Amino acid sequence: MSVTLTPVLTAKWDRPDSFTLDGYGEYEAARKALGMEPDAVIQAVKDSGLRGRGGAGFPTGMKWGFIPQGDGKPHYLVVNADESEPGTCKDIPLMMANPHALIEGVIITSYAIRANHAFIYVRGEVLHVIRRVQAAVREAYEKGYLGADILGSGYDLELVVHSGAGAYICGEETALLDSLEGYRGQPRLKPPFPAVAGLYASPTVVNNVESIASVPSIIGNGADWFAGMGTEKSKGFGIFSLSGHVTRPGQYEAPLGITLRELLSMAGGIRAGHRIKFWTPGGSSTPIFTDEHLDVPLDFEAVGAKGSMLGTRALQIFDETTCVVRTVLRWTEFYAHESCGKCTPCREGTYWLKQVLKRLEAGQGTEDDLATITDIADNILGRSFCALGDGATSPIHSSVKYFRDEYLKHFEIGGCPFDPKKSTLWGEQ
Structure with a gap:
């Protein structure tokens, strides 16, 4: 694989107005999606091969397809923005620099699953991010992208930004739902799964920030465009977060299947005079790797075959001075x-x-x-x-x-x- 970045979600992060509608654009993907049948939107996401970017890697379109139709119950979309695992640091900068990609993704996803209410559950400590997302939601309402009769389509959607209280457990989807309902955040017994009995005992889709933010580019550019990147079973691109003993830590958006050796070559390598000792492929909750794993393709299958998990692609790098x-x-x-x-x-x-x-x-x-x-x-x-x-x-x-x-x-x-x-x-x- 050639060492190539694929800036999509991060393409405009260097613009001073990236977080505004002027810097983002006119929600063209949402316009396109609202002109399609909801099932066609779900099928496009299935065809793209998008898998959950929150760690589990479950096929996103398949998850949407689990929502029962014609059941007479309200449907809900809940965006899990409770990013709090040590080393995981992609969703917060994404919401800070490009919140409208998330909001446009929320519109498309909610339309596809026939939901008229959506929630973005943000970790309470990141007050600056909460304010940034709330401001972007206000902009979207003022422009007619949220609320009643969006873009003259006859589709209505209300979006609420909810602040959590700072518990790591609320990153677990059912604990998040309990917290959102006003209860103590603790995981629920499954089944029933959220797709059948989620928020307020109604069918609910819970997706990660990056998963939802990736949807507009899939609808706008086509499923084949997204599926053309990555590997056979781990398609598309993702944000790889390099932190620790690396020369240029940061967010690197690249196709799935890239290796840590390739990412390090773009990040300036390990800090001068040192060598890599161990690293995490997906945050602190994934089994650690060593220098012998530098050439393992960073996709769900290859990382799993070597005994770890891709997780959130939080690559914490530790050199030989670390205990x-x-x-x-x-x-x-x-x-x-x-x-x-x-x-x-x-x-x-x-x-x-x-x-x-x-x-x-x-x-x-x-x-x-x-x-x-x-x-x-x-x-x-x-x-x-x-x-x-x-x-x-x-x-x-x-x-x-x-x-x-x-x-x-x-x-x-x-x-x-x-x-x-x-x-x-x-x-x-």
């Missing part, structure tokens, strides 16, 4: 703090993972503790109420798999080998 044990401890502290407490495996498991990892990181553990943390992780994986628990186990299993010797070194020397108080780094001893 794996300390990094995994920090991630685990996050998951323990953010556990909603509904189910025992996650509530208790993440707490005890944190306690044992603290002991290991301080050099006070034993080799038996490695068996303990993997055993705890095994008892969380597949047994928690939602995917938060499963995600918390990913760095545990993968770090022990690739860096067992580094764990052992901590209690061999009675502390962290990367502690500046030690005479030398472990790699230099």
Whole structure:
């Protein structure tokens, strides 16, 4: 694959007015979609091969097709903008720089699933983003792109921007729906799935920001255009977020299937004088990779075949100066703090993972503790109420798999080998 970026969602981010209607355009894709049959819009998204950009990678058009028709109930679209996993940082800059792509996508999606009410659920801490999206929604209403009889089509749509209260669990779609209804954000038992009984017990589609924002370009340019990028089963483009020990961190929009080696070549490589040690292909909830995985195509199938997940394409890069044990401890502290407490495996498991990892990181553990943390992780994986628990186990299993010797070194020397108080780094001893 040639090293080529495909700026679509990010094409106008460098314009000072990118977040305004003047900088965005006239919602031509929405005009086109409103002239089509709703089922034809759904079919176009199916044909494009667009898969959910929020981490799970489920086919977007198929998800829309699950909504029952002629059921006599209101239908809802809910956009999951509760981005809060460590390392994941694509939706917030997208809403900040290009909110109208999201709003136009909301119009097209709502029309396709026959919804007359839509919600954008934004993480409460990002007040500047909430204000930016609210301003864009006001612009769209004033222009006649939202409200009654949109563009003379006879279609009505009301869009609400809702501010969450800052809970990671509300990124789980059913916990988000409970929060939106005014309840404590906790995951629901499935089935029933949101497509049948979602918001207010009515058929609901919940999609990620980037998934919905990608829809206007598919309708505007055609399904074949989108399907012509990416790989056979992971089609299209996506935003890859490079952070950490990289020369030029940032958002790189490229076809799925690009490799980290290619992305690093565009980002100036690892910071000067250092080498890559480990990295996450999809945020902290995905199993870590090492330098041996630099040429793995970043698509759903190839990453999965190597034992990790593409997730949100949050590529956190760590060089050889980073302690794996300390990094995994920090991630685990996050998951323990953010556990909603509904189910025992996650509530208790993440707490005890944190306690044992603290002991290991301080050099006070034993080799038996490695068996303990993997055993705890095994008892969380597949047994928690939602995917938060499963995600918390990913760095545990993968770090022990690739860096067992580094764990052992901590209690061999009675502390962290990367502690500046030690005479030398472990790699230099």
